[in-house]
Amino acid sequence: MTAPTLSLIMPVLDEATTIQTTLASLQPLRARGVEVIVVDGGSQDATEVLAAPLCSRVVEAPRGRARQMNAGAAVAGGEALLFLHADTRLPVEADRLIAAALAGGHRWGRFAIRLEGRHPLLPVIATAMNLRSRLTGIATGDQALFMTREAFETVGGFPDQPLMEDIEMSRRLKRFSSPACLRQKVTSSGRRWEQSGAWATILLMWRLRFRYWRGESPEALAREYRHVR
Template sequence: MISIIIPVLNEADTISRLLTHLIENSSSKNISEIIVVDGGSTDGTLGILRPVRLQKPDRSEVNSNQSKGLDCARPDIKLLSSDKGRAKQMNLGAKHATGSILYFLHADSFPPKDFDQFIVNEVQKGNQAGCFRMQFDSNHWWLRLASWLTQFSWRASRGGDQSQFITKTLFNDIGGYNENYIIYEDNILINELYARNEFTVINKKLTTSARLYRKHGVWKLQYHFWTIYVKKWFGASADELLAYYKKYVC
């Protein structure tokens, strides 16, 4: 069984659509629960989530959820509150997960149809961790090229937007996400998985938002992401990476 863990912070524009997408594109036989971990949203995210997290909604709640486009024949949706920081949020979600497979997903990333079965198939083959290939919701030629490159197993092509599945046993053995990293936490875990030769890429497309590229401009944001990657390569600390991110990206 899979526990889907979604860290959120001010995701009112996407979270309802994502939950509907997950329910409509998976089988309840594979999903233990969907755990949404909020890091202090102030935009109405909690107002969307609270009505849909009950295990057995009454008739009025069913009608309310249907009006939001949410299918009530769904796995349990749990809402947790956490300190801000994706690493902290995802670790808290993992702590409360009942599934033997953890699937970490960003709130603006939409996995392919039957994603749950693809993940189960990989674990049954002995692959304890991995991700999907990715495509941006943009036709910009560079983002299309970057998306195309994610089908390959190269370490440089990895990122948290591609989502991350990992067995709970392996996740606990690694020690979870490093909470010292406010940014780059996904890559720290991925580095550890590559070091253990425990990573596979499922050749099915997950679609993720290019909203940050649209906000800052493709080349400007890509330059800053490359700079962060190189800084980490040369030994920059978690605080140094965060300071750079806050100065140029936030």
Template sequence: MISIIIPVLNEASHIAEVLKHTLSLHGEFEIIVVDGGSNDATMQIVGSFPEVKTCISRKGRSHQMNAGAAMAKGEILLFLHADTFLPENSLLKIEAVMANKSLAGGSFFLKFDHKHWILSFYTGLSKINSSFFTYGDHAIFIRHSVFKKIKGYKPLSFMEDIEIQFRLKREGKFVKLPFGVVTSARRFVEAGPVKQFFLDVFLVGLYHIGFSANSLKRFYKDWNSSAKLKEQKHG
């Protein structure tokens, strides 16, 4: 079984559509939504899906994903962003590839719901099996036993998705599946696609050469549509 863990914070605008899509997938799975303190209608919406398990956690993706993993029953953990759609038969594809016991985990590549040349270029880079080009919105999946062995995500405010890949690859191989998840381009649209792309590359590059995640976090804006609408309403 696959445990699909979705950390949320003010995701009322996306979560219903993502849950409907995810529940329609084939395979044996459970969905666990972990709230980090939403102050919009996110959890009321999640509550309208009785099949979905929920829990509350300290704010922060690393804390939320660890909390979801702690209650997960699946042999494989799939960490899914609340604005990201898995491809058709994705769960069956994960189960098939993870039958290879030498694999510790893997991910999909990334596609966007918005057309722009830099986003198409980004999609191409995301097909490369490297921690430099593999992030949390690619739907990272990890063998549950390996996740426990490495003690899950470190409590970082940023770059937790890259950091865990370093430790995962000491335990087994990491695979990049030739199928794309589709995610919202909202942060690129908000900041400007080219500007956001080069900021991402710059920050990931600094992290890889030794800058701390916490020192880099101040240059990266957390953004979701619900929070943005709230800012506009009160601005």
């Protein structure tokens, strides 16, 4: 069997209602040789059972997005790694776009994002996320981070922290190389903003990021984030 060039790693927790639809959208990538690894963090529903026929393998890991993504990377066979949230959909040519970006000299990158939902502020929020990411070189997990295995291993994988693991990973990768900021868009759920209120969520996330930048522990910030949600 030919080793995969790209391994897609998806951390999940209690995603039984959506996991089949999410994985069904990835079948064209699997047909082109992309390895799809689902990493379950202890789901209490049927996530694992439903995912198994639609992915390359299901892996169990301790709960926590960073830990789950690292566990998936540890068993992945690809020389390039793509980390995808369960509520995010890729463009149909994602594998080829990533291959072109990495072949062009970049060692890591992200996609632009489109937020799906009915709230009128969602397009504005997505535009601001894309602009901020392009200007700062910092990406969020919603934007489908990808990187070479070499880059992943050089920075030591995702930091073992319960929040801001994507921000910290971007910081570490920036020391290694500048990101490929792809203009093609992933589509991610806007439910976080719709359920908690758009302005309230924006202010919360900016406040948490500012405090993280000031040096507050991700554990303390995660406790506040869970409490607010």
